[in-house]
Amino acid sequence: MTTALAIDLGGTKVDAALVADDGTIDEASRTRRPTGRDRSAEELADAVREAVRGALAQLPAGAELAGAGIGSAGPIDIPRGAVMPYNLTPWHGGYPLRDLVQELVPDVPVTLRIDGLCITLAEHWVGAARGADDVLGMIVSTGVGGGLILGGHTIPGPTGNAGHIGHIEVAGFDDPCTCGGSGCLEAVASGPNTVRWARERGFEGATGEDLGRAYAAGDGIAVAAVRRAGTAIGRAIASASALLDLEIVAIGGGFANVTPDLFEFIREPIAQRVNSAYVRRVRVVPSMLSGDGPLIGAAALVHRSELVG
Amino acid sequence: MTTALAIDLGGTKVDAALVADDGTIDEASRTRRPTGRDRSAEELADAVREAVRGALAQLPAGAELAGAGIGSAGPIDIPRGAVMPYNLTPWHGGYPLRDLVQELVPDVPVTLRIDGLCITLAEHWVGAARGADDVLGMIVSTGVGGGLILGGHTIPGPTGNAGHIGHIEVAGFDDPCTCGGSGCLEAVASGPNTVRWARERGFEGATGEDLGRAYAAGDGIAVAAVRRAGTAIGRAIASASALLDLEIVAIGGGFANVTPDLFEFIREPIAQRVNSAYVRRVRVVPSMLSGDGPLIGAAALVHRSELVG
Known part of the structure; x- marks a missing residue:
């Protein structure tokens, strides 16, 4: 059983959690912080850092993290590893979210994709598709x-x-x-x-x-x-x-x-x-997904990486 | 230098030719037969056979054929290897074109795709893309x-x-x-x-x-x-x-x-x-293709097979 760090960045909140390779979310690890229009660029970054640290704190001693997957509201820019969600104005120039997460998990691969793609991966993995x-x-x-x-x-x-x-x-x-x-x-x-x-x-x-x-x-x-x-x-x-x-x-x-x-x-x-x-x-x-689809799909970027182009 | 047999099936004619792995058509091999609405199912098949045989007759002694590529007007049905072009009424139930060609070139792979995909391969290979x-x-x-x-x-x-x-x-x-x-x-x-x-x-x-x-x-x-x-x-x-x-x-x-x-x-x-x-x-x-795009693209199914999903 391997574990992925899953991150879902939306216009009003960021969620992070540990997700097992059968798609099960470790409930104790689930951490949410608000995002939203009234936050500065650095406050948004801090919200992501706090959510990620909250999730990682639940990683059992000796357990191995296989990677991190980020699903983000769009638009995004994969070549730059950047996100610029319509609802997060301070990041409209493109915030290097992949690098931010990589600093928190320096030893594993970090994959960024748009939230719609993550949800589709989740439907394909454990849902209606x-x-x-x-x-x-x-x-x-x-x-x-x-x-x-x-x-x-x-x-x-x-x-x-x-x-x-x-x-x-x-x-x-x-x-x-x-x-x-x-x-x-x-x-x-x-x-x-x-x-x-x-x-x-x-x-x-x-x-x-x-x-x-x-x-x-x-x-x-x-x-x-x-x-x-x-x-x-x-x-x-x-x-x-x-x-x-x-x-x-x-x-x-x-x-x-x-x-x-x-x-x-x-x-x-x-x-x-x-x-x-x-x-x-x-x-x-x-859809056959609960509201957990985005997190499960972000984890699929790690656990189902062979499907990820 | 390897050679592909390229076939382009349209609503009014079928073309066949030998095409080198740099996208050059062997002009002597180019063979066209009419198709069209007034032909029976078996007459359409004969038109394809004649075009293919005309092209293959120009294969130099000792030269090796790498494969055959077919571009067809749609719709097609890849799992069945069948074509059912709108303008070829006798084939509307789906004619097994891939098998027909395979019988003529039994020792090499035969790949069937829609003509629009072949043209796109040709643009990507030698054209504007x-x-x-x-x-x-x-x-x-x-x-x-x-x-x-x-x-x-x-x-x-x-x-x-x-x-x-x-x-x-x-x-x-x-x-x-x-x-x-x-x-x-x-x-x-x-x-x-x-x-x-x-x-x-x-x-x-x-x-x-x-x-x-x-x-x-x-x-x-x-x-x-x-x-x-x-x-x-x-x-x-x-x-x-x-x-x-x-x-x-x-x-x-x-x-x-x-x-x-x-x-x-x-x-x-x-x-x-x-x-x-x-x-x-x-x-x-x-487009940067001449009218030869469909044949070049059909040949790309063979010569650029690493791109063909």
Whole structure:
């Protein structure tokens, strides 16, 4: 049994933990520190250091650490080992996170990848995509992100930002997107953007959870909003499958749970590709990961390194 | 110097030739036979056999064949070694083309891939994408196809149909597509669909060449039609780059030559992704291949087999 140090850096917090080579998190080692917009660059670095030290303190005497894996909110820059998450303004120039972690674990390899890729590795290892070689993992939440495993290997892209399905366009939509484009999936179907669309039509709730309750109660606007999001997600998946010949798409994230019906809406536009058998065969399933997916996936960068391109 | 047998199967003809390991085609060996909709399944097979035998007849005595590479119009089915090109109706159930070729060259490996992937291998080997590890090769012609090299290796997809960028959607468009979807790039920006769009607005030409001449003369409808196609192509490339973190896109095919200005229109929507540096950095360039790209790429399946996933 070997152990990996797993780190998950997000816009509001950083988590670190020790993870065994069967994907089990050592609960005693789990350490969380807040990040967020109001922190300086050095305070953010200190938050990571504290989380890492808290996790490492639980490493049993004599136990060997196999390596460290970092999953980070994007964008990232793998050649520089740097991260520049949208929500961590002081790091927008690119903070050398890999080097920071390497200083804390000088004797083992440190691998940095985007969080969407880590989540996809976790689905492939212990989740809904076990046994598949061509996988898109998706998160539909505040934003829409993802990661790719193609031909059994991860596809990070040269800068590390591949998998970002939130910024592929959807026909029939023209919502302006924060990336500068328009009609991007994230602009249409993220949780907040779906709630906003509903509110513009009279919905009075404020959150995805509110929308889910209204959907369950049969509220017409909520049903239309959820259908609209599902259609857009399905269309984007059809595009990605046409381009990549995917076997399976596993979707997690808070808004993916708005209602189980969401997956029916997602599958409809894929089924409409009647003359494209290889697109139509893609399976779209809910994530089987708990909220621990990002940490398990960061650990997979170490324990499943043979898959990591 | 080793030699490969290269075969390019298209909707109207099949080409075969011997190709050296520097990408040079043995002109004396080049053999073409017509295919097309009016032929039976067995007549199509005979056309392939005749083309292959014509090429092999030029193999010098004592020379060693390293292998055979087949590039085929899609769809294809790699696990079955079968092809089912849209324009070859008698083969729609899937014809075992790899086995047919294997019977003619029983002692060497035979590799089947889609033509878009072969063209991308050729751009990467001797064309506009030399030195890049993350490449989308595109053909804009009667249809819109393509192929992918990611992380330095080809991405065929499990069925062999990956790379088909013609069927990713473009925001702001809703043209019905033959695949069953709508707003697909091919439905908007193929040569015939662009000409059709112009004719619906009063353009009196019939071909992409006619449209190119009208564009050069400053015809307002032709300019609008070419701009519309370029915008759609650029938007689709922005989507593909967001998903795949591409370095370079090399575009060939007859309609890519409609005017050099097409590439300016293509680059505009990519530049609009102002908050996505990794998307914006993608280079979009014209193909550097002659019409021999498909044969050179089929030969690359043999001569560059270390790249072929």
